[in-house]
Amino acid sequence: MTDEKKRDAVSETAPTGASTVAAKAEGKSSKRKKWPIVIGVVAVVLVAAGAGFWAWHEQPSFCNAICHSPMDPYLEMWESEPEQPGVDKYGNAVENASSMMAIAHKYVGDEGGLTCLGCHEPTLQEQMSEGLLWATGGYVFPLEERSTNELMRWHMEEGDSFCLNEACHNMTRNDLVAATADLEPRNPHAQIHGELACSDCHKAHRASVNYCSQCHDDAPIPEGWLSWHESEKLQGVEL
Numbered sequence: 001m002t003d004e005k006k007r008d009a010v011s012e013t014a015p016t017g018a019s020t021v022a023a024k025a026e027g028k029s030s031k032r033k034k035w036p037i038v039i040g041v042v043a044v045v046l047v048a049a050g051a052g053f054w055a056w057h058e059q060p061s062f063c064n065a066i067c068h069s070p071m072d073p074y075l076e077m078w079e080s081e082p083e084q085p086g087v088d089k090y091g092n093a094v095e096n097a098s099s100m101m102a103i104a105h106k107y108v109g110d111e112g113g114l115t116c117l118g119c120h121e122p123t124l125q126e127q128m129s130e131g132l133l134w135a136t137g138g139y140v141f142p143l144e145e146r147s148t149n150e151l152m153r154w155h156m157e158e159g160d161s162f163c164l165n166e167a168c169h170n171m172t173r174n175d176l177v178a179a180t181a182d183l184e185p186r187n188p189h190a191q192i193h194g195e196l197a198c199s200d201c202h203k204a205h206r207a208s209v210n211y212c213s214q215c216h217d218d219a220p221i222p223e224g225w226l227s228w229h230e231s232e233k234l235q236g237v238e239l
Contacts, residue, residue, distance in 0.1 A: 090236035096224025
């Protein structure tokens with residue numbers, strides 16, 4: 001091949017090589033532009049997954065999935081519907097599921113009602129305590145009932161504030177007493193025999209009980225509730 005032909009050959013191939021370099025540079029630039037999109041999509045997926053997990057975390061099905069025993073009975077209880085026959089956490093039949101406070105509050109409020117964390121606020125101390133008891137098997141079954149006063153101690157608070165607060169029943173004890181002053185034959189909130197916790201009558205996971213009826217046979221029993229003596233016959237309940 002003559003020198004002239006060689007020069008012509010080099011001249012013809014030079015643009016092709018330049019095009020290849022340019023194409024590679026453009027490809028790298030395109031990849032760099034795609035990375036923020038990929039990161040953004042991953043971030044959205046992670047946020048959505050986290051939100052979904054937190055929503056599930058509030059449901060009885062979460063507790064049931066993590067700790068079948070002792071949480072299975074709570075899920076069965078939660079599946080009861082207001083104003084319908086249901087079952088309590090002990091397996092006892094309940095005439096009106098709304099007599100259980102967990103069900104009565106199931107669809108109450110602007111945000112679709114209360115779930116587990118509406119009452120059982122997951123403080124770190126409480127979760128560590130419960131997790132340790134579950135891991136070691138150091139719990140009783142079925143789980144013992146907690147009074148509203150006991151639940152409040154986790155938050156270093158006392159008294160009626162578990163129920164009587166701005167987020168729930170926005171009133172004082174005196175307001176409550178005044179609201180039921182016309183009930184006969186006596187005002188159930190007057191506490192003439194000493195201070196009682198709200199949960200002495202209003203039960204979360206079993207039919208509520210008229211506490212006064214253990215002494216007063218004429219104490220009225222609201223629809224679906226039990227008298228004290230009827231509650232003594234329930235399976236698994238320790239009064």
